[in-house]
Amino acid sequence: MAADQRAVSDERTWRDPVPECEPGAFWETLGPDDRRAMSAAGTPRSVPRGAEICTQGSPSSTVHLLCAGSAEVFRQDADGIRTILARRRPGQLIGEMSAVDGSPASATVRTLSASVFLVIPAARFVGLCHARPGITWTVLQTAVARLRDSDDQRQQYRLDVRERTILCLLSIAEDARPEGVRVPITLTQRQLADMVPASLPSVTRILEDLREAGALRTGRGRMIVETDLLRSLVRPGS
Numbered sequence: 001m002a003a004d005q006r007a008v009s010d011e012r013t014w015r016d017p018v019p020e021c022e023p024g025a026f027w028e029t030l031g032p033d034d035r036r037a038m039s040a041a042g043t044p045r046s047v048p049r050g051a052e053i054c055t056q057g058s059p060s061s062t063v064h065l066l067c068a069g070s071a072e073v074f075r076q077d078a079d080g081i082r083t084i085l086a087r088r089r090p091g092q093l094i095g096e097m098s099a100v101d102g103s104p105a106s107a108t109v110r111t112l113s114a115s116v117f118l119v120i121p122a123a124r125f126v127g128l129c130h131a132r133p134g135i136t137w138t139v140l141q142t143a144v145a146r147l148r149d150s151d152d153q154r155q156q157y158r159l160d161v162r163e164r165t166i167l168c169l170l171s172i173a174e175d176a177r178p179e180g181v182r183v184p185i186t187l188t189q190r191q192l193a194d195m196v197p198a199s200l201p202s203v204t205r206i207l208e209d210l211r212e213a214g215a216l217r218t219g220r221g222r223m224i225v226e227t228d229l230l231r232s233l234v235r236p237g238s
Helices: 003-013 032-041 096-101 122-131 133-156 161-176 189-195 200-212 227-232
Strands: 043-047 052-054 062-068 071-076 082-088 108-111 115-121 182-186 216-219 222-226
Touching: 032 115, 032 122, 032 133, 062 122, 082 189, 096 122, 096 133, 115 122, 122 133, 161 182, 161 189, 161 200, 161 222, 161 227, 189 200, 200 216, 222 227
Parallel strands: none
Antiparallel strands: 043 115, 052 108, 062 115, 071 082, 071 108, 182 222, 216 222
């Protein structure tokens, strides 16, 4: 088959492994040819809820692209206290830092729902970065965005627990539905406390206050966030 005919055939048979991608996510930013190259380098893998994709302190030999589902990123200190650092959604990368510098995983990533990943061997991922500048540049953009998020989190630690809780809820709601006013989110009180971070009793009391103010409704593992009301409860400049 001639090269141009193979290209037409590839165009017709190739299927994007990320059917719904968040705006600004790694996969959404890649060009079509780079997406095809990464798809060819990886293997799809389905995992159940609660599966650990990588474990803090352990060597990692793969990079994961989240295609469907969701996952949380957290660190655990010597006393067993967990701090949730971020959530990962379709189109986002996991494990690229270890692939780049060869160090153990800096955090644990665990699925929050049944999920599908494109699994790429670390050496193959590094080869793609060397061969395809578009992938390299997008990895760099992802790293810069996460560094900025980390700086924002450190800035928020100066705030009291109530303001950190409100800002955390707003961040999750805006990620789920950027233009939403009344946003349902899947989140337990324990998970929220780990993300703030703060003690569970402190966060529970704050949630009770927010419910009384009409800014929040809660159910079993689920909350409905009134974003406009929540924003009105945050001090300017927080």
